[in-house]
Amino acid sequence: xELAGVAERFHSRTVLITGATGFIAKLLVEKILRLQPGVKxxxxxxxxxxxxSANRRVESEVCLLFWTTLCS
Numbered sequence: 001x002e003l004a005g006v007a008e009r010f011h012s013r014t015v016l017i018t019g020a021t022g023f024i025a026k027l028l029v030e031k032i033l034r035l036q037p038g039v040k041x042x043x044x045x046x047x048x049x050x051x052x053s054a055n056r057r058v059e060s061e062v063c064l065l066f067w068t069t070l071c072s
Contacts, residue, residue, distance in 0.1 A: 011038035020044035021061040029062060 015032060019025050025044075032039055044062065048054035 007036060007038070010036045012040050014041040014043065015039055016043045016045060018045045020046050021057050026062055026065060030065075 010032070017025050017029055020029065029042070029044065032042060044058055046054045046057050048057055
């Protein structure tokens with residue numbers, strides 16, 4: 001499948017990423033956010049004791065790692 005074909009398949013789609021704080025998932029999230037601006041919604045599934053812990057994990061392990069890459 002060509003790269004353009006992949007971009008078209010993600011356009012206006014909702015994507016679920018399981019294990020979002022894992023190494024491969026972090027790379028996938030960064031790649032989707034950087035190269036697929038047409039993604040409708042991105043859900044990150046995170047294992048944690050409660051909602052607060054899950055939010056904290058996403059912020060510390062996913063968001064902060066890519067903040068400079070995505071926002072610069």
